Amino acid sequence: MTPRADPLTVEVVGLIGTVVARYYEEYEQAATEHSLTGAQARVLSLLSVEPLPMRKIAQRLKCEPSNITGIVDRLESRGLVERRPDPADRRVKLAAPTEEGASLAQALRTSLDFAREPLGRLTAAERTLLKELLQKMLGVAPE
Template sequence: MSHAPDELTRQIVGLFAAINRRYSQESEAAATAHGLTPLQAKALLAAEEPAPMRHIADRLHAEPSNVTTIVDRLESRGLAERSPDPDDRRVKRVAATEAGRTVAVDLRTRMPFAAAPLARLTAQQRETLRELLQLVLDT
């Protein structure tokens, strides 16, 4: 019995790669237009509404210690600011400044695919896709 991938599997893996490439190229080009790295741009988008550092880290799939450096850079550019969370002073919140929100709007405009890669799918199709991908990961 051969374990070589069948043609359909090859096509599906190729589509994953193409989607990832398109997402990466578009988000990198949008970030570069503002002198940002893709992670800095993603952090800025996550901070459009004030959010705890932990939330930003989760959105970036990054360690909070790495997010500190990213937010430092956004702060130094005047695009974001930290403040204590009003409900828990131990928690630091990050919020885009007015300039940061302007950049965030432009980032979204420059990355229609990356901002909404599943836009053409119905809610049911998204749910099915999530279940199928989870099944692949759990294998």
């Protein structure tokens, strides 16, 4: 019983597509301004929250673990990330941002103005309403 071709749903889907396209463009642009590819920026942002095993990074990015080797290699060669041994399991390598990597991740977050600039057009009440609608749409428990 999902809504199909009704004009309202089609229009909302189109709007969401526009949001997605704009978000992606701005993300890529922000990454490029910091001399990172999109994939590198995503990995660095992920690691700036907490160091992760290579395997976990692949799971978060939904790609094969073998790809992560190259991405982390490039970040490491720029001194933004380092590989640490995991004391609990010698097979595991934990990727962690260096100080420079952490501050670059911070700068990246700051320049990600998307949704902050457009959200400026909404009042606080409207933002709250949007939050609730997106939560319901995504099936996220409000609290």
